[in-house]
Every structure is written in structure tokens, then in C-alpha cells.
Amino acid sequence: MTQADGGRVRALLRSGDKVLRRWVEAAEEPLRGRLTTGELGRTCSDLLSVLVEATDGGLDVRTDAYAGARGFLTELSRDWARRGFSPTETASAVFALKDALFAAADEDGDGDLATVLEASRWVDALGLVTFESFARAREQVISEQAEQLLELTTPVVKLWEGVVAVPLIGTLDSARTQIVMEKLLQTLVDTGSEHAIIDITGVPAVDTEVAQHLLKTVVAARLMGAECTISGIRPQIAQTIVTLGIEFGDITTKSTLADALLHAMRGTGVEVVRRAGSR
Amino acid sequence: MERVPVLSLGDALLVSIQIDLQDNTVLALQEDLAERIVSTGARGVLIDISAVDIVDSFIGRMFASIAALSRLLDAETVVVGMRPAVAITLVELGLSLAGVRTALDVERGMKILRALSDRREVRQADEADADLVPVAEGGGPAAGA
């Protein structure tokens, strides 16, 4: 099958305002309520002029002539993905161009099968570009949310002057542990704190790799001139650590966050005393 | 080859590394420090590496060597300001810098040196007392010590 030079499709695209009007009409149906007619009209009109220009280079959407058009579609689907459009809605808007082209071909009396096929194939290719960038944009949104979630679930908090802590909750994987640890160490620098506490009361289990990361963090903190205490080790985790043969060596561990805080405060020269007369 | 300047700060020496360390610079610094400790009678060495963005095994070994040789010359070494990324990398590399004291910043490093030298003075005073004067009953440490 020979590669069409796109002459007839180009002619159809240029056949006047009718194509644009029909496109907007056809696209409006699946997008009902999502966009105003005005906004949809502007988007279609901008896209149409980019496409008309691109068809000068033929109908192969992978060529350089389509760089601008691909960029436009990528931008569009990213925007719509963020605004919560479904993949069907986004792709339908592009596929609606087909209706407009078929109608135009019919009217011009040039509605032969070859033209219709060519136009159809071309719009399909554009639809695929749109769909792909839509999927990519959604993935990006998901990974951004995952990052935000990580940010939310691992707050590094200041407990006392010179004492920061990170209460870890939920299952730890290697990647998450690493990010948390980097954040904790950076906080030591930013706040000038000499004590860090990693509280793992909310962690149901650790594997070898996670235990190693915890250990490495303690050693890294020491290299920076700070002391790091691990608190809240559950019996099962203590079992794991022993069974795995991981050496915790001279690392300070405390059973609760409160004990760890007391230990850290004593380290900074603070003594906690109960006032006489109180319980 | 660039040289790292060594500054005198009271009875301590301050080395602030602001350049990309080349192996020869590292070796030269080690020699300079040994000489300066002896010529100034310094009791402490502070190495500020807050501007250093990588420490590989060669540079890491320098810290350990400087700590060891200054100890022989009766001075303590504190490495201050190591960046988190550098610390994490060193640990991954398997280098824990045993025998090297560390602190978050120069100020805290100085505090450590002061505490060490106070302890040393007390010890020396005690030794002197023990050598020279029999401990007087109920006298405790001499007021002037």
C-alpha cells in the first residue's frame, strides 16, 4: 500500500468553516458539560490550524512535520487528564474530527472509499498519539500523588530543642526507607539538631534491606556528628533482626518514643524532674 | 596544585576545605597539619567539610590518618559539617571513619575540643597533685587547680 501524500485529506481540512463547525458539534456530545462550547471551539480551531500546517508534510504523524501537532495534543491531553477527563472523553474529541471529514467528503461528492479510508487512518493515528500522552500524563499524576503521600506519611518533627524524630507508620520498603532517611538527615543539618529518633512502633515488619537502611542511617548520622536512636522495636521485629543475623552493634535502641526522647534530652544536658507536691 | 590553608584559632587549628580535593592536595594537607600542630602546640584540629560534595575512600582515609597522627602529637581531631549525601555514600562505601570525632558544625566542633581540653587539664592537674602533694584529708581537689 502506497503512502498517501494526503492531498485529499488536506483539501478536506481546508474546505472551510464547515469542518470546524461539524467537529465541534461532534466533539461536544461526548464531552457534554465538561467544556463550554466556546472553549471547545477555540481548542478545535487551534488544533485544526496546527494540523492543516502539518499535513503539508504528508499524513505520517511520526514525521518532524507533526512535531508541533504532537506537542499540541500532548499538552491538551495532559491538561484534560489533570482536569479529570476520562480517556474516552479525551480520545472522542479527536475522533470526532472523523465525522466532520466524512461529512465534508460526502458533500464535495468526493466521498470515495480511498479518501474516507485515508482520513480515517490519519485520525486514528492522531487518536493514538493523544491516548498515549493521556496515559503518560495520568501516570505522572499518580507518581506525583505517591510522592505527596510519602511526604504526608513521613513527617520529620521537632520534639525538643535539638531533637528531631520521624515516626514511621506502615510497611517500609527499601525505596521509602531511603527517602525518609535522607529527609531525616537533611533535617538534622537544617535545624542544627544533634539527636534524631526513628520510631518504628507503627511498622509491622522489616526485611533485611530495610533493617540495613535503618542501620546505615544511624551510622551516617554519626558521621555527621549527630546521634540517632531507634525506638519502638516490636518483639517480632527484634526476632527478625536477630534471626537475620543483623548486627545492631552499639546502636542505641529504646522501647518507646518517650524513653528515646528522655535519652536524647539527657544527652543535650536537660534533666527532667518531678516537682515536689505534684503526683 | 592548590593548597588548603590551615588557620590558627586559639589553641586549635582550623582547616576549611573549599576546593575540589586532588590526591596530592590531600597528602600535602596531611603534612602541613603535622608540622603546624608541632610548631603551634595546638591541642585540637577542626576540619570543616561543609563545602565538600564528595568524600571517596582516599579522602576518607585522610581524615582517619590526620586523626591518628594528631593524637600522636597530643591533639584531637574533629571533622565537622559532613553533608547528608556524603555521609550516606560513605556508609554505602563501607567507610565508617572509626576513631574520627564528628560534629554538625564548627561551633559544636569547638565545643567538643574545649570539653576535651578541660578534661585533659583536670586530669593533668590531678596527676600533678598526686605526684607532688599527698592528698590532704578532707581537702578535695585544690581550689586553684
Next chain:
Amino acid sequence: MTTSTGVEELPIRTGDDVVRVRQLVRARAQEVRLSLVDQTKLVTAASELARNTLVHGGSGTATVETLSRDGRSGIRAVFADEGPGIPDVDQALTPGWTSGSGLGLGLSGARKLVDEFAIDTAVGRGTTVTVVKWTR
């Protein structure tokens, strides 16, 4: 499919060259937005390997390029010399084993700091070490 761009080669003949290799690797790692910790790990590995090239190989080259695969970017650094080669690679990769005055953390340490590590060596022919670090 992995694609590679921006290949740059630097000679390693002096200690200053080792510093230049570090700077080049750092710049390229920043370009592909490796995290700060990953940048530091890669540059540290490059420093160890460049020193090996200089000390054990006599001299050689470092080649740095940017990789891209499945939407992730990475940096590949290749250290090549035509020195004596390594007779026993397994031994050379053992942490703490050293042929000279070092700590024996050069090769084994560099391997721990990167995502991909390959070594090609033959006695009398020289040594080529290739490392890659990918964005997370």
C-alpha cells in the same frame, strides 16, 4: 530500548584529570536530575575508578554519556586503561583486598554505589570498568 546521547571523553593522566572527571560526571548527573544522594554516589564511584585508572593503569580515559530507557534517564561512565590488567577479578572485588597502599574499597566500593557494574580485564591488555546509575 536504551538510547545514548552526548558522549564525552576525558583523558586521565594526572590527579587534576581525576578532579575533572568528577566534575564532568557531576554536571551530567545534574542534567538528568539524579537525586542528590545518587549524584554523590555516582561521582564518588567515578572518583574511585578514575583513581584506579591513574594508579593501576598508568593512564587512560573516562567516557561519560547520557542514557535513556523506558522514560528513565541514566549516566554511563566507562574507565579504560591499557595497563597491566587484573589477574584475579574476584579477589580485586573483595572489600578490603588491596594491591597497594589503599583501603581496598576502590572497586568493591564503586560497585556498591552504582546500579550496573561491569569489568573487562586481561593481564597485559588493560582494564575497562563500566558503571551506570539510573534515575529512581
